[in-house]
Amino acid sequence: MQSVDVAIVGGGMVGLAVACGLQGSGLRVAVLEQSVPEPLAAEAAPALRVSAINAASEKLLTHLGVWSSILANRASCYHGMEVWDKDSFGRIAFEDSSLGYSHLGHIIENDVIHYALWQKAQQCRDVTLMAPAALQQVAWGENEAFITLKDGSMLTARVVVGADGANSWVRQHADIPLASWDYRHHALVATIRTEEPHQAVARQAFHGEGILAFLPLSDPHLCSIVWSLPPLEAERMQAASDEAFNQALNIAFDNRLGLCSLESERRVFPLTGRYARQFAAHRLALVGDAAHTIHPLAGQGVNLGFMDAAELIETLRRLHSEGKDIGQHLYLRRYERSRKHSAVLMLAGMQGFRELFAGENPAKKLLRDIGLKLADTLPGVKPQLIRQAMGLNDLPSWLR
Numbered sequence: 001m002q003s004v005d006v007a008i009v010g011g012g013m014v015g016l017a018v019a020c021g022l023q024g025s026g027l028r029v030a031v032l033e034q035s036v037p038e039p040l041a042a043e044a045a046p047a048l049r050v051s052a053i054n055a056a057s058e059k060l061l062t063h064l065g066v067w068s069s070i071l072a073n074r075a076s077c078y079h080g081m082e083v084w085d086k087d088s089f090g091r092i093a094f095e096d097s098s099l100g101y102s103h104l105g106h107i108i109e110n111d112v113i114h115y116a117l118w119q120k121a122q123q124c125r126d127v128t129l130m131a132p133a134a135l136q137q138v139a140w141g142e143n144e145a146f147i148t149l150k151d152g153s154m155l156t157a158r159v160v161v162g163a164d165g166a167n168s169w170v171r172q173h174a175d176i177p178l179a180s181w182d183y184r185h186h187a188l189v190a191t192i193r194t195e196e197p198h199q200a201v202a203r204q205a206f207h208g209e210g211i212l213a214f215l216p217l218s219d220p221h222l223c224s225i226v227w228s229l230p231p232l233e234a235e236r237m238q239a240a241s242d243e244a245f246n247q248a249l250n251i252a253f254d255n256r257l258g259l260c261s262l263e264s265e266r267r268v269f270p271l272t273g274r275y276a277r278q279f280a281a282h283r284l285a286l287v288g289d290a291a292h293t294i295h296p297l298a299g300q301g302v303n304l305g306f307m308d309a310a311e312l313i314e315t316l317r318r319l320h321s322e323g324k325d326i327g328q329h330l331y332l333r334r335y336e337r338s339r340k341h342s343a344v345l346m347l348a349g350m351q352g353f354r355e356l357f358a359g360e361n362p363a364k365k366l367l368r369d370i371g372l373k374l375a376d377t378l379p380g381v382k383p384q385l386i387r388q389a390m391g392l393n394d395l396p397s398w399l400r
């Protein structure tokens with residue numbers, strides 16, 4: 001039987017960030033991941049899953065020593081953002097230099113971030129990567145948690161971190177209640193070639209029942225799209241011929257970048273909001289999608305998860321250096337309170353946006369367009385909005 005201090009179930013982006021952040025703390029860490037990531041091919045076409053990484057996550061990834069290798073792979077810096085309501089005057093635009101920033105964020109393939117963290121974790125002396133690992137059982141004892149793997153091996157840990165994504169096995173086995181709701185949207189993702197260069201601007205159009213984001217990639221004529229649509233419509237768009245798809249896409253996007261055409265396959269993800277009633281329990285902490293999932297309309301899901309990681313790293317390091325039991329719920333409550341607060345604000349914000357921008361009711365449309373116009377023109381509003389989007393209001397003190 002192997003013994004560690006921290007057993008992280010799920011070696012995705014967030015779980016690996018926690019592992020790398022604990023290196024050097026004196027805590028022995030194991031990451032149990034069900035699959036082994038493949039190295040990235042430099043000449044491969046951009047992957048379909050990308051994330052808009054904000055300044056707060058950039059700070060964490062820099063601190064973890066992976067930011068330069070992410071940039072050396074493939075990352076696309078964006079300098080502007082534009083959001084508009086189709087067929088109306090509602091529009092807001094942000095530009096980094098006028099707000100005093102060098103950039104607003106980066107669009108990065110999830111695999112690039114994941115692999116950089118995986119390689120870093122491999123180099124961490126205090127971290128053991130156990131992959132592929134298939135979990136059979138977990139039991140929470142008074143002083144330790146006991147994990148049994150399907151191959152019969154066992155592991156004990158003083159705290160288990162559930163970082164195993166939206167359908168978290170750990171959350172279910174710990175009987176943590178979950179609030180969940182259907183966003184009545186599926187997200188269609190694809191890579192699109194644009195006639196005009198994207199000029200490093202992230203764009204998003206609200207149209208009828210849909211939300212269409214064009215995220216600029218390193219190639220000035222390639223964007224990754226996240227097109228949130230009612231489920232049947234998303235399935236219809238996935239099955240449509242390339243020609244019909246391109247036509248619908250160009251209409252929804254107001255031909256903002258000239259004629260756009262599909263460059264990749266299309267994949268569809270159902271969107272569900274989730275909120276675990278507890279982010280911590282006796283010898284347990286949940287991070288990332290295991291604790292919460294949100295609509296991708298503001299591109300904040302993994303950014304929120306990275307800040308969970310940052311807060312948990314700080315909490316576990318502090319408890320350990322003070323000689324306290326890192327698995328006591330009493331001590332993990334501070335982590336739970338702080339992260340629940342951020343998650344609730346984000347979930348409520350996304351819900352508000354989702355409701356306000358749903359449908360073509362003329363009164364609602366007028367209200368949101370006036371809101372966008374006011375936010376675009378009133379002094380002092382944009383700097384606050386951009387600070388929020390960059391995650392600068394949600395940074396744990398040690399990263400500030």
Ligand SMILES: Cc1cc2nc3c(=O)[nH]c(=O)nc-3n(C[C@H](O)[C@H](O)[C@H](O)COP(=O)(O)OP(=O)(O)OC[C@H]3O[C@@H](n4cnc5c(N)ncnc54)[C@H](O)[C@@H]3O)c2cc1C
Binds near residue numbers: 269
């Ligand atoms: C269409 C779409 C677009 C998005 N765009 C953005 C964006 O622009 N910006 C942003 O911030 N967020 C975005 N998100 C959200 C973001 O992708 C997620 O929040 C993020 O991937 C969650 O990371 P995670 O590490 O918590 O979970 P995951 O990425 O789900 O990782 C979980 C890991 O756990 C492993 N695992 C699962 N079960 C087990 C088990 N039983 N045993 C062992 N291992 C297990 C999995 O193999 C995986 O490696 C988007 C989401 C969607 C659907």
